[in-house]
Amino acid sequence: AQTVTQSQPEMSVQEAETVTLSCTYDTSESDYYLFWYKQPPSRQMILVIRQEAYKQQNATENRFSVNFQKAAKSFSLKISDSQLGDAAMYFCAYKVGSGGSNYKLTFGKGTLLTVNP
Amino acid sequence: GAGVSQSPRYKVAKRGQDVALRCDPISGHVSLFWYQQALGQGPEFLTYFQNEAQLDKSGLPSDRFFAERPEGSVSTLKIQRTQQEDSAVYLCASSLATGASYEQYFGPGTRLTVT
Numbered sequence: 001a002q003t004v005t006q007s008q009p010e011m012s013v014q015e016a017e018t019v020t021l022s023c024t025y026d027t028s029e030s031d032y033y034l035f036w037y038k039q040p041p042s043r044q045m046i047l048v049i050r051q052e053a054y055k056q057q058n059a060t061e062n063r064f065s066v067n068f069q070k071a072a073k074s075f076s077l078k079i080s081d082s083q084l085g086d087a088a089m090y091f092c093a094y095k096v097g098s099g100g101s102n103y104k105l106t107f108g109k110g111t112l113l114t115v116n117p
Numbered sequence: 118g119a120g121v122s123q124s125p126r127y128k129v130a131k132r133g134q135d136v137a138l139r140c141d142p143i144s145g146h147v148s149l150f151w152y153q154q155a156l157g158q159g160p161e162f163l164t165y166f167q168n169e170a171q172l173d174k175s176g177l178p179s180d181r182f183f184a185e186r187p188e189g190s191v192s193t194l195k196i197q198r199t200q201q202e203d204s205a206v207y208l209c210a211s212s213l214a215t216g217a218s219y220e221q222y223f224g225p226g227t228r229l230t231v232t
Contacts, residue, residue, distance in 0.1 A: 004159075032217070033217050033218070042225060044120075044223060044224065044225045044226075045160075045208065045210075045223035046223075047220055047221075050220075091159050091160075093159075095217045096217065097217045098217065101173075102215075102216055102217040103148060103150070103165055103173075103212075103215050103216065103217070104162050104165070104173070105150075105152075105160070105162065105221065106162070107159030107160050107161070108159050109157070109158055109159050110157075110158075110159050
């Protein structure tokens with residue numbers, strides 16, 4: 001079974017600084033997707049960024065970028081120029097790319113990010 | 118357009134009561150998912166619908182949990198004889214189609230507290 005591990009229950013960053021959230025995963029699949037979701041206190045989960053395992057290039061979305069290390073099964077999220085609105089719970093998630101369960105998201109336990117003004 | 122909506126947002130039930138949680142997906146979305154998020158945990162998959170067909174209910178924790186989507190749009194998650202361990206946030210998500218590349222859009226969740 002696939003597992004997703006986030007080893008940092010909480011992280012804090014100063015406004016305008018950079019922070020990196022860690023995620024490791026375990027899978028025997030070669031085709032899969034990885035995601036970072038943001039869950040603000042209102043609890044509506046929002047997709048921040050995604051990475052297809054077959055793509056070597058790391059995904060970027062504005063201030064958000066990932067460091068995808070396939071061999072190490074590591075998928076970290078870097079937030080640059082942190083803003084107060086970035087404060088939220090961040091979840092790393094996995095989805096197999098093909099086969100019968102390619103709709104099911106498996107989540108880590110989350111990292112609570114605090115942004116200090 | 119409107120996102121995924123869920124009602125009620127908060128529900129308090131006495132142990133043993135039945136509850137029904139509603140999900141309105143984004144219009145035209147074929148796939149619908151339910152997840153359970155316990156306090157301090159990540160969401161866990163409960164069940165999945167493609168249109169009105171429930172294709173995967175492997176995550177439902179017991180036979181007290183039942184989900185339906187009779188017309189392929191609105192879905193209801195029903196929990197019979199609620200127990201304290203059922204206390205959690207129940208998240209609904211929908212996607213345009215089934216497949217790994219399709220983004221799941223989440224609703225705000227229903228926080229269920231069983232007393």
